[in-house]
Amino acid sequence: MMRNLAQEWFKVKHxxxxxxxxxxxxxxxxxxxxxxxDDQVSFLIVQGFGASQWIALILVVFSANxxxxxxxxxxxxxxxxxxxxxxxxxxAKLMIILGYSGILHVSSISFTILLKLFFYxxxxxxxSTVTGNQSLLKTFLKLxxxxxxxxxxxxxxxxxxxxxxxxxxxxxxxxxxxxxxGQTISxxxxxxxxxxVSLLKWNPFNMLNLLGQLADPSFRAIxxxxxxxxxxxxxxxxxxxLGLGYRLFKRSHx
Amino acid sequence: xxxxxxxxxxxxxxxxxxWYAPILLIPLMLLAWLLFKxxxxxxxxxxxxxxxxxxxxxxxxxxxGIFSMEFQEGTILTLLYKASSKRDIYxxxxxxxxxxxxxxxxxxFGLTIVLSLIIFPGQVDWFAVYQYQQPLIVNxxxxxxxxxxxSLLTIALLFFxxxxxKNNSLAxxxxxxxxxxxxxxxxxxxxxxxxxxxxxxWNPLNMLNLQNQYTTxxxxxxxxxxSNLQIIGGALCYxxxxxxxxxxIFSHRKF
Numbered sequence: 001m002m003r004n005l006a007q008e009w010f011k012v013k014h015x016x017x018x019x020x021x022x023x024x025x026x027x028x029x030x031x032x033x034x035x036x037x038d039d040q041v042s043f044l045i046v047q048g049f050g051a052s053q054w055i056a057l058i059l060v061v062f063s064a065n066x067x068x069x070x071x072x073x074x075x076x077x078x079x080x081x082x083x084x085x086x087x088x089x090x091x092a093k094l095m096i097i098l099g100y101s102g103i104l105h106v107s108s109i110s111f112t113i114l115l116k117l118f119f120y121x122x123x124x125x126x127x128s129t130v131t132g133n134q135s136l137l138k139t140f141l142k143l144x145x146x147x148x149x150x151x152x153x154x155x156x157x158x159x160x161x162x163x164x165x166x167x168x169x170x171x172x173x174x175x176x177x178x179x180x181x182g183q184t185i186s187x188x189x190x191x192x193x194x195x196x197v198s199l200l201k202w203n204p205f206n207m208l209n210l211l212g213q214l215a216d217p218s219f220r221a222i223x224x225x226x227x228x229x230x231x232x233x234x235x236x237x238x239x240x241x242l243g244l245g246y247r248l249f250k251r252s253h254x
Numbered sequence: 255x256x257x258x259x260x261x262x263x264x265x266x267x268x269x270x271x272x273w274y275a276p277i278l279l280i281p282l283m284l285l286a287w288l289l290f291k292x293x294x295x296x297x298x299x300x301x302x303x304x305x306x307x308x309x310x311x312x313x314x315x316x317x318x319g320i321f322s323m324e325f326q327e328g329t330i331l332t333l334l335y336k337a338s339s340k341r342d343i344y345x346x347x348x349x350x351x352x353x354x355x356x357x358x359x360x361x362x363f364g365l366t367i368v369l370s371l372i373i374f375p376g377q378v379d380w381f382a383v384y385q386y387q388q389p390l391i392v393n394x395x396x397x398x399x400x401x402x403x404x405s406l407l408t409i410a411l412l413f414f415x416x417x418x419x420k421n422n423s424l425a426x427x428x429x430x431x432x433x434x435x436x437x438x439x440x441x442x443x444x445x446x447x448x449x450x451x452x453x454x455x456w457n458p459l460n461m462l463n464l465q466n467q468y469t470t471x472x473x474x475x476x477x478x479x480x481s482n483l484q485i486i487g488g489a490l491c492y493x494x495x496x497x498x499x500x501x502x503i504f505s506h507r508k509f
Contacts, residue, residue, distance in 0.1 A: 017421065017423075017424075020424075028431075031435075031439065034439065034442070034443070035435075035438060035439050035442045057427060057431075061423045061427055064423070065421075065423060072326065168422065168423065169315055169318055169319055169322075169422055169423075169426060170271070170315070172423055172426055172427070173311070173314070173315040173426060173430070176426070176427060176430045177311070177430075180430065180434045184289065185285065185289070188288050188289040189288070192288060
């Protein structure tokens with residue numbers, strides 16, 4: 001297990017996309033700052049300038065690359081042969097992805113502070129209580145920590161996709177499509193569902209609304225789930241997709 | 255040039271994804287119907303069930319593979335050696351995607367007619383006057399043509415970003431971000447810096463508004479500050495500019 005971990009870390013460390021990912025996060029957050037409209041700035045700050053969406057994007061690309069690397073470079077058989085169990089490989093890759101997710105989240109905290117210092121130095125003080133009844137800083141840190149767990153859902157969906165399709169581009173495109181369109185699709189489904197709402201409101205795309213709902217309670221009308229329910233749904237689907245991904249990975253061959 | 259063209263056609267049409275994409279259009283268009291169920295059915299028809307954005311996304315996925323396929327399979331050196339010039343390679347790739355784009359739009363036209371006949375059989379009067387004092391079917395055809403121009407801009411941007419990196423992930427992600435958020439960014443820039451309107455309104459991201467402006471002129475004209483002809487002209491110019499830049503990068507890279 002330790003050896004698998006060391007192997008994966010070696011592979012990741014020598015890829016340039018590791019560092020580009022963090023740079024891209026900063027670029028995308030800057031993009032969000034330029035795109036803002038004045039009445040929503042406090043929500044933007046609390047959500048880290050859309051960091052949850054950008055981190056999800058970068059993680060989709062990162063995890064798809066990590067698995068696709070084996071398929072596309074024909075190293076899958078050697079990898080299976082050389083390690084004690086396939087489960088160890090899967091967990092090693094997952095832990096690397098989680099580690100990278102942690103790095104991205106910590107970077108997003110520092111980038112948010114930096115961007116706010118640069119663009120809004122005298123407004124929206126960190127200890128003001130504009131949103132809800134907690135200080136801006138506390139809400140921000142709370143949401144970022146929760147996002148650490150919520151991003152796991154997107155990661156597990158991507159792993160399933162890449163183990164299913166084995167081609168980089170397809171998995172990334174579908175993953176990116178889900179990041180951008182998933183919430184809209186779920187919203188449309190729930191709106192046009194009529195009587196089936198109580199069933200459809202548990203669809204996995206609705207769980208992507210978790211962070212939005214915690215930041216802005218009026219989301220409840222769209223998701224039709226309350227906070228504990230959406231958290232349980234996210235956790236449940238994450239475990240489901242992780243298990244499914246493991247099955248697909250175990251049965252894959254070159 | 256003819257040799258390169260033949261080679262690219264062969265490579266392109268032997269990829270499985272290229273044949274799956276038109277079939278994928280059907281569930282995507284049905285999804286558009288689901289999302290816009292409560293709008294006027296004529297809007298669905300005229301925008302051909304959002305075929306414009308869907309085709310752009312499919313083109314991004316397939317087009318990104320065109321360049322990276324050479325790098326990943328290791329055929330890039332042979333390709334450069336065997337072709338008469340780098341210009342031939344680059345532009346024959348573009349021509350192949352352009353033809354595929356046209357084919358997809360024609361298929362979208364057919365699918366729109368079929369789907370609208372199935373989903374709302376009696377409600378759509380094909381020859382009633384809708385926008386620009388023209389019957390609905392003429393609107394549909396013109397919108398698809400306009401969508402062709404818009405997708406050319408997306409392809410040019412995609413080629414530009416693909417030439418920059420060997421890995422196609424970067425190009426795919428940036429192109430997707432531009433498709434979804436490019437219009438929003440340009441709109442926000444225009445809102446914030448109103449005094450610089452006359453320069454900012456010509457920025458390339460504003461040209462991505464082309465399709466939306468053609469279908470709902472009144473709403474979007476305020477946003478973009480450009481007339482239809484100006485947007486079409488701007489889109490074509492930026493397409494040429496980005497294609498040229500992509501070619502310059504491609505020709506100067508060391509493989």
